[in-house]
Amino acid sequence: MTERPTADPGSFRDPDNRVFTADRQVFRVFNRRDAADIERLIRSEAFEDMVELGMVVSTEVLEPADIPGSITSLPDPALVVRHERIPFISYPYEWSFEMLKDAAALTLDLATRLLDHDYILKDATPYNVQFAGARPVFIDVGSFEPYEEGPPWDGYNQFCRLFLNPLLYERYVGQNFQHLLRSSLDGVDPGELRAMLPLRSKWTKTVFTNVVLQDSLSRRFEASAKASSEVSGHVIKRGAIRRMIRGLRSSAAKQRSQVRRSSWSDYESDNTYDQRSEDAKREFVESVLKRTQPGVVWDLGSNTGAYSLIAARHAGYVVAFDRDPQVVDAFYTRLRADPGGPTNVLPLVMDLVNPSPGQGWGHTERKSLADRGNADFFLALALMHHMVIAGEVPIDSILEWLASVAPEGVIEFVPREDPMARRLLLRRSRSHGEYSADGFAEALGRYFTVGDRAELPNGRILYSVVRKV
Numbered sequence: 001m002t003e004r005p006t007a008d009p010g011s012f013r014d015p016d017n018r019v020f021t022a023d024r025q026v027f028r029v030f031n032r033r034d035a036a037d038i039e040r041l042i043r044s045e046a047f048e049d050m051v052e053l054g055m056v057v058s059t060e061v062l063e064p065a066d067i068p069g070s071i072t073s074l075p076d077p078a079l080v081v082r083h084e085r086i087p088f089i090s091y092p093y094e095w096s097f098e099m100l101k102d103a104a105a106l107t108l109d110l111a112t113r114l115l116d117h118d119y120i121l122k123d124a125t126p127y128n129v130q131f132a133g134a135r136p137v138f139i140d141v142g143s144f145e146p147y148e149e150g151p152p153w154d155g156y157n158q159f160c161r162l163f164l165n166p167l168l169y170e171r172y173v174g175q176n177f178q179h180l181l182r183s184s185l186d187g188v189d190p191g192e193l194r195a196m197l198p199l200r201s202k203w204t205k206t207v208f209t210n211v212v213l214q215d216s217l218s219r220r221f222e223a224s225a226k227a228s229s230e231v232s233g234h235v236i237k238r239g240a241i242r243r244m245i246r247g248l249r250s251s252a253a254k255q256r257s258q259v260r261r262s263s264w265s266d267y268e269s270d271n272t273y274d275q276r277s278e279d280a281k282r283e284f285v286e287s288v289l290k291r292t293q294p295g296v297v298w299d300l301g302s303n304t305g306a307y308s309l310i311a312a313r314h315a316g317y318v319v320a321f322d323r324d325p326q327v328v329d330a331f332y333t334r335l336r337a338d339p340g341g342p343t344n345v346l347p348l349v350m351d352l353v354n355p356s357p358g359q360g361w362g363h364t365e366r367k368s369l370a371d372r373g374n375a376d377f378f379l380a381l382a383l384m385h386h387m388v389i390a391g392e393v394p395i396d397s398i399l400e401w402l403a404s405v406a407p408e409g410v411i412e413f414v415p416r417e418d419p420m421a422r423r424l425l426l427r428r429s430r431s432h433g434e435y436s437a438d439g440f441a442e443a444l445g446r447y448f449t450v451g452d453r454a455e456l457p458n459g460r461i462l463y464s465v466v467r468k469v
């Protein structure tokens with residue numbers, strides 16, 4: 001091992017185990033009394049099944065001789081495991097509605113399976129789930145602990161705040177949930193949600209039980225120490241925990257987003273592209289990707305992923321970013337619905353003019369987009385005009401940023417006479433006089449060397465570019 005393992009800044013909350021990375025490998029170090037119980041579970045057939053079914057990240061117990069030296073020097077490492085590396089780390093505020101639902105279902109299915117084997121999931125947070133392509137996978141085996149009958153399930157509140165309440169918000173308030181989770185890493189408080197929900201929703205069983213009642217109970221507990229000590233003394237049977245998990249599973253699964261379809265939802269079938277231009281664009285993009293065979297591609301402004309799917313045929317992994325949660329949801333649902341489809345595409349909600357910041361303790365617990373590495377290749381197709389005209393970001397700043405994203409890519413320039421650019425310009429008071437084909441080509445030359453260039457029948461221009469060092 002060439003690199004010294006560094007502790008993952010997002011894994012400090014659990015004092016019993018910690019994640020380290022080195023040389024693109026991921027280790028989890030347990031230094032607690034019940035490391036033996038975890039090891040028994042990891043070595044069991046039940047765990048093997050969970051990995052085989054894709055529920056839990058592939059995990060291998062390291063023999064003492066295989067443990068990297070600098071990890072053994074940590075205080076009291078009782079057990080060290082190595083996890084399969086997830087290609088790109090994402091957070092729940094970057095997922096679409098159906099992604100959050102699938103992560104919720106995975107968490108609860110896993111909780112049920114663990115109970116079958118005398119273990120329990122000690123928490124229920126979406127931060128313990130990652131997406132490998134469009135497949136959710138549980139990554140935190142440090143959350144598994146031997147089951148002991150007695151206390152209520154600790155995961156309940158967390159599940160509601162971080163999974164169920166955001167889903168209920170999107171369903172009943174009709175707004176996207178991502179901004180709520182981005183602004184509160186602890187999720188949505190039942191009291192806050194209760195105040196936002198329409199009256200009609202409060203009589204549904206799901207909302208009444210998990211929002212209204214929970215809010216009332218927590219107010220009561222806050223007001224009276226006696227009331228909370230009464231509840232903490234109750235013995236909760238395993239069957240009751242199972243029933244609760246089953247109830248939550250069906251409550252989450254039946255939620256449907258009630259956010260109106262966005263203007264981008266039908267872009268793939270309803271756009272200003274004529275067939276000849278579209279064919280020429282696809283051919284250009286595919287030929288560059290075929291030649292380059294990149295490792296990781298970032299498709300920026302991916303919409304429902306038409307070009308991400310082309311990239312997936314020639315790249316190791318594709319991360320498809322779009323600011324519109326509805327189109328990301330449509331792309332995710334399409335990937336999930338196609339069992340023979342690509343497994344190397346991850347769609348994410350990301351406003352590239354306001355990308356995810358570093359958040360949590362020390363600004364590092366949840367990494368900013370920039371801190372999560374970069375790509376080998378980018379696609380910026382029919383995106384620049386949005387960032388320049390609607391986002392009001394100077395062309396030079398965008399090109400400088402693109403050059404930091406990846407060493408190579410394809411950029412589409414949409415001239416100001418194009419109907420889409422005209423529509424954006426109409427809504428702006430600034431003339432954006434600097435937005436011209438010549439000005440763009442000149443700016444491009446400051447950051448990139450242009451390889452191929454193609455002018456499409458509809459007047460748009462495609463450039464394949466390599467960044468200047």
Ligand SMILES: C[S@@+](CC[C@H](N)C(=O)[O-])C[C@H]1O[C@@H](n2cnc3c(N)ncnc32)[C@H](O)[C@@H]1O
Pocket residue numbers: 264267300301302303304306307321322323324327350351352353354380381382383386387391
């Ligand atoms: C014209 S479509 C292009 C889709 C695809 N790249 C193509 O070439 O067919 C533009 C897409 O960019 C997305 N978009 C616009 N501004 C964005 C931003 N600031 N961050 C991320 N996506 C953005 C829109 O939501 C839309 O889906």
